[in-house]
Amino acid sequence: MPESNAKRKIYGGIIAIIVLAICLVITTFAIVYATVSVEENIFRTGRVKINLNNGEPIIREDEFLFEPGMTVVKECFIENLSTWDVYYKLYFGNVEGELARHIMVDIKDGDKELYSGYISSLSKTNVASVSDPLSVMERKTLTVIFRFPKDVGNIAQGLGLKFDLCAQAVQTKNNPGRLFN
Numbered sequence: 001m002p003e004s005n006a007k008r009k010i011y012g013g014i015i016a017i018i019v020l021a022i023c024l025v026i027t028t029f030a031i032v033y034a035t036v037s038v039e040e041n042i043f044r045t046g047r048v049k050i051n052l053n054n055g056e057p058i059i060r061e062d063e064f065l066f067e068p069g070m071t072v073v074k075e076c077f078i079e080n081l082s083t084w085d086v087y088y089k090l091y092f093g094n095v096e097g098e099l100a101r102h103i104m105v106d107i108k109d110g111d112k113e114l115y116s117g118y119i120s121s122l123s124k125t126n127v128a129s130v131s132d133p134l135s136v137m138e139r140k141t142l143t144v145i146f147r148f149p150k151d152v153g154n155i156a157q158g159l160g161l162k163f164d165l166c167a168q169a170v171q172t173k174n175n176p177g178r179l180f181n
Contacts (some may be wrong), residue, residue: 048086051079052141052167058144065095066103069150078167079139086169087129087178088113090142092122099161103145109140119163129178134169 033037052152053076064072078098090107092100100120114130115122123153144165148156 004107028133031095031129043147046083046171046173047118048084048169048171049081050088050134050167050169052078052090052165053077056110057144058165066099066146068148068152068154068156072144074144074146075141076165077139077141077142078134079081080134080169082136082171085133085135087133087172087180088167088169088181089124089127089129090122090126090165090167091124092119093124094121094162094164095119096162096163097159099156099159100163102148102152102156102159106143106145106147108143108145112118114142119161121139122129124166124168129170129180133172138151 010125056076058074058076059072064070066072078088078090080088090151092105094131096179101118105117105119105122106113106116107133168180
């Protein structure tokens with residue numbers, strides 16, 4: 001029996017070496033194949049970039065002296081310079097002055113009203129994104145209507161206002177909830 005035990009150990013060792021050699025060949029082939037397949041994939045990173053009126057203000061300081069009942073209509077544009085379609089929202093940032101609670105604003109894309117409210121209420125956290133995405137290289141001319149209600153009267157006399165018209169955008173790809181994080 002000792003000879004047959006030795007033969008079994010030798011045959012077992014040979015079978016183990018053959019199985020390990022086969023595993024090594026399969027593993028090597030899998031690594032080489034995976035390396036070759038990854039090279040054929042294309043990965044791209046995106047860029048979100050918006051041009052809002054070339055950074056120019058829509059109303060210049062001391063351009064108007066607002067009075068009750070006055071309406072000012074200005075145009076500006078928004079352009080998508082991103083690598084993908086974007087959802088965007090417009091809002092008023094860096095708002096200073098009590099007149100912000102009295103001046104009403106409507107922002108329109110043609111006949112479609114995008115936003116309406118007091119300057120003080122159209123902040124980054126209070127506005128939603130526009131429903132129609134802006135395509136790559138698309139440029140929209142927007143109309144901004146400032147209204148100083150007549151019924152405000154003299155209570156706003158001597159009040160001032162400073163603000164920035166701002167835009168924020170996020171890509172549409174993989175973002176069905178229009179999340180602005």
